[in-house]
Amino acid sequence: xxxxxxxxxxxxxxxxxxxxxxxxxxxxxxxxxxxxxxxxxxxxxxxxxxxxxxxxxxxxxxxxxxxxxxxxxxxxxxxxxxxxxxxxxxxxxxxxxxxxxxxxxxxxxxxxxxxxxxxxxxxxxxxxxxxxxxxxxxxxxxxxxxxxxxxxxxxxxxxxxxxxxxxxxxxxxxxxxxxxxxxxxxxxxxx
Numbered sequence: 019x020x021x022x023x024x025x026x027x028x029x030x031x032x033x034x035x036x037x038x039x040x041x042x043x044x045x046x047x048x049x050x051x052x053x054x055x056x057x058x059x060x061x062x063x064x065x066x067x068x069x070x071x072x073x074x075x076x077x078x079x080x081x082x083x084x085x086x087x088x089x090x091x092x093x094x095x096x097x098x099x100x101x102x103x104x105x106x107x108x109x110x111x112x113x114x115x116x117x118x119x120x121x122x123x124x125x126x127x128x129x130x131x132x133x134x135x136x137x138x139x140x141x142x143x144x145x146x147x148x149x150x151x152x153x154x155x156x157x158x159x160x161x162x163x164x165x166x167x168x169x170x171x172x173x174x175x176x177x178x179x180x181x182x183x184x185x186x187x188x189x190x191x192x193x194x195x196x197x198x199x200x201x202x203x204x205x206x207x208x209x
Contacts, residue, residue: 055208058176059102061095063110064202070186076195077118084118092132092205102207105172106137120191134172145171147178173207180205 065071071088092108114128126149134142149166166178182203190196 055177057098057206058209059095059097059105059173059207061092061108061205062202063090063092063180063182063205065089065185065200066091066109070198070200071112072198073118073196076197077120077191078195079120079192081117081119083115084123085113085115086128087113092134101209102173104136104142105134106142107139108132108134120196130166132171143172145173168207176207176209178205178207 066089069089071086074085074087075082077084088111090110090112092110095102095105095107097103097105110130110132112128112130114126114130116123116126116128118124128149130147132145132147134145136142145168147166148169165180168174168176168178180203182201184199184201186198186200188196188199
């Protein structure tokens with residue numbers, strides 16, 4: 019059990035560094051999605067069992083440049099408006115960096131791609147993502163994990179919005195550092 023005093027900084031750090039890696043290319047200021055946008059695809063996400071998100075060097079309370087890599091399984095995708103029924107599952111690979119501590123990250127850059135599969139398991143395309151954040155200091159991972167735009171491939175032009183919760187024990191970050199984290203959540207693609 020994580021002590022209540024560590025919930026905010028550790029969840030923020032995990033969300034910040036998952037953000038670094040889950041999204042692509044150069045960061046820009048965060049913007050809210052317009053109210054008229056509709057969800058074209060909704061999926062569950064989880065770190066791959068054998069490949070957690072990895073921080074190098076490990077995340078600590080001291081700010082330093084952290085490089086992050088990882089893989090997410092994208093599963094159970096549904097298209098509420100029916101426009102993206104062919105995209106069923108996928109694998110997201112991520113890498114990025116940011117000036118980070120256990121309580122947040124700034125100067126976030128990175129790259130992300132999702133290889134999509136249809137319901138029969140056939141490859142259905144490759145999407146590239148671009149982040150729209152340059153700093154993360156939010157208690158709610160939903161504010162930070164997946165915020166960006168698809169720039170190429172299936173879903174081009176859609177906005178990405180999501181949330182994830184760390185499933186790893188994060189309590190050691192402040193005392194001895196954190197080199198890996200696992201998490202799960204949801205992601206939506208909006209148009």
